[in-house]
Amino acid sequence: xQETTNKANSSPGQQRTKAILIANPTSGSYIFHEHQIKHIxxxxxxxxxxxxxxxTQAGGDAKRLAREAVQQNMDVVIxxxxxxxxxxxxxxxxxxxxxxxVLPSGTVNVWAREVGIPLDLNxxxxxxxxxxxxxxxxxxxxxxxxxxxxxxxxxxxxTQAVEKKPVKRLGVIGYLLVAAWWGxxxxxxxxxxxxxxxxxxxxxxxxxxxxxxxxxxxxKYTWQAxxxxxxxxxxxxxxxxxxxxxxxxxxxxxxxxxxxxxxRYETGETIKITTHxxxxxxxxxxxxxxxxxxxxxxxxxxxxxxxxxxxVPATVPKDLFSRQPL
Ligand SMILES: Nc1ncnc2c1ncn2[C@@H]1O[C@H](COP(=O)(O)OP(=O)(O)OP(=O)(O)O)[C@@H](O)[C@H]1O
Numbered sequence: 001x002q003e004t005t006n007k008a009n010s011s012p013g014q015q016r017t018k019a020i021l022i023a024n025p026t027s028g029s030y031i032f033h034e035h036q037i038k039h040i041x042x043x044x045x046x047x048x049x050x051x052x053x054x055x056t057q058a059g060g061d062a063k064r065l066a067r068e069a070v071q072q073n074m075d076v077v078i079x080x081x082x083x084x085x086x087x088x089x090x091x092x093x094x095x096x097x098x099x100x101x102v103l104p105s106g107t108v109n110v111w112a113r114e115v116g117i118p119l120d121l122n123x124x125x126x127x128x129x130x131x132x133x134x135x136x137x138x139x140x141x142x143x144x145x146x147x148x149x150x151x152x153x154x155x156x157x158x159t160q161a162v163e164k165k166p167v168k169r170l171g172v173i174g175y176l177l178v179a180a181w182w183g184x185x186x187x188x189x190x191x192x193x194x195x196x197x198x199x200x201x202x203x204x205x206x207x208x209x210x211x212x213x214x215x216x217x218x219x220k221y222t223w224q225a226x227x228x229x230x231x232x233x234x235x236x237x238x239x240x241x242x243x244x245x246x247x248x249x250x251x252x253x254x255x256x257x258x259x260x261x262x263x264r265y266e267t268g269e270t271i272k273i274t275t276h277x278x279x280x281x282x283x284x285x286x287x288x289x290x291x292x293x294x295x296x297x298x299x300x301x302x303x304x305x306x307x308x309x310x311x312v313p314a315t316v317p318k319d320l321f322s323r324q325p326l
Contacts, residue, residue, distance in 0.1 A: 028106045188205055
């Protein structure tokens, strides 16, 4: 049963839904779907929406356009692109009444896969019209919001290695090649992590802090995360030999219960991290510098409960949400 309808489907006499669609024309599959997207915009208008399509011309444009949309009290900003475009948009939607809608046209589309937004654009536009609106938490690191996760270690290196390199044009295959290279040769790093009173010292291959569960479209490192529980989930992947790294990867790919043996898993509202050497960070799949080596000024992660309104399918994965719809 549909739990909450969007304004466009409300009874006659109610206000029209005001939406801006922000499209990244360089994202994964956009060029193949340009015509279809224009058709969807017309369809939304026929359903009574006030909808305008805007294209980005460079990185950073989606953030600027989202800021303007919030200033204009838009009901919805629809991100047409991948998780990178969503990441830009949420920086401005955070704390506002403007909801995030998604027409996925990125390479991996982790958020869409996570909540069950269909990867075909007609199915996704149906979610905009007939889905439900929820409020979810956002994570924050160094002044940047994140919707999905932050990774430090192997994935941080992979993200930074791929960024602006020709291998990025290979899409998922490019990432997998670089990930295999880094995953096999990456040395562990020493880290100290504080969650309130608890302190963890570890030799880690990777530290993942998740607001949600899905990672890279296939794995789940923070498999107990709920996106509206006011907590971040922490998964510290311990150092392993090359052979055991392979076994660990298989456990994670199969989502086997014994994957727990490879990691330390915790939750917390704030997480402070220092490493002995600077370690590369990625946030929602985008590169973000390196960790702090200073105990006086650790890398700080926090959660902003209920910071973002999102339009998701009428039925969502139960284990991802802990609250009722709006
Ligand atoms: N017009 C543009 N030209 C160049 N880069 C852009 C443009 N618009 C957005 N970007 C940047 O492109 C990057 C990737 O975009 P996006 O995430 O939408 O696609 P993707 O990488 O194919 O998908 P995914 O993140 O799901 O793998 C983002 O960092 C964004 O800032």
